[in-house]
Amino acid sequence: MQTAFFIDGYNVFYGLLAGTSYKWLDLPSLLHAIAHENDPLSQVAEIHYFTSPVQPALATRGIQSKQAQDTYIRALKVRGVQVHWGRHRLDHRLAPRFVSSEVPASRQDQVAIWNLEEKETDVRIGIAMYQMAARQCWGKPRSEHIEQIVLVSGDTDMTPALEAIREDFPHLRIGIIVPHRKGIGRNPPGSLKKHADWMRRYISPEELEVHQFPDRVHTRKKPADKPDYW
Incomplete structure (x- = not known):
């Protein structure tokens, strides 16, 4: 069963990796293991990773945090992961003062x-999943069809996208x-x-x-070395 993965990078980092020593995560290896555990016939066809650039001025370790993210992205790309960039918005606003719980x-x-x-x-992930589902209906040989979409996220903002895919493409298997x-x-x-198989x-x-990368991941250019503080 050909499977495409759609990963919310920030959701993975803050929900799974922050505060651990496992940030150098080999996502393709982990996802392959989980998919195979769920169904031994599953094959990883595509992995899409969505994130936004670290802002050094607001990061805990400044420019080091940005360099660490860039290095990790290079390690993912050499493993065939397709990376999609969003953006950050910084603005001034008022918020209630915290006094105590x-x-x-x-x-x-x-x-x-x-x-x-x-x-x-969220919008990019939702559109990408829906486009992937739609492409299975037009223009591709059946042997190349994606039969399963797996969302790697716990963000309920993705619910409308899953609902639309389930309604319009009921033959497509959905995993979370x-x-x-x-x-x-x-x-x-x-x-x-509710919308997942x-x-x-x-x-x-x-x-x-x-499922960790080796400390050094070789690329076509400069090797991607695990950041010292990871």
Whole structure:
């Protein structure tokens, strides 16, 4: 079963990898293992990775964070991953002041903040999945058809896209891999599951440890070396 994966890179990083020593994740290897576990006939046909450039001025490690992201992207590309870029928007706004967890937020007590927001990623993923589904109906030999789409995200904003694909292309199998670590108590996104044939609710630390890139990934140009602080 030919399978195409659509990955929300920020959802994976902050939901699965942040605060761990597993950031040098070999996504193609991990996804192949999960797909094969779900159905031994699954074959990885395409992997699409969606993210936005790190903003050094707002990153924890400044330019190092941007360099680490760039290095990881090079490692993904050499493994055949197709990378799609969104953007960030930084703007000034007012937000309720945090006093304590016992004090509710109030519009009567607001402070000025800089708000950094990732833009376009959800829309890009939704459009890409729908276009992929549509292309299976026109212009491709049946032997090259994608038979399964797998979304790697726990973002319920993706629900309308899955609903549209399920309605218009009922023959296409849909899977969900929620990028949550095992042992962290989070409820699975029910609105995503509603439109999926199967859902993987978490990824274990053992899986993350097994599916790591080698410290040096060779590319056609400069090797991609695992960042020291990863």
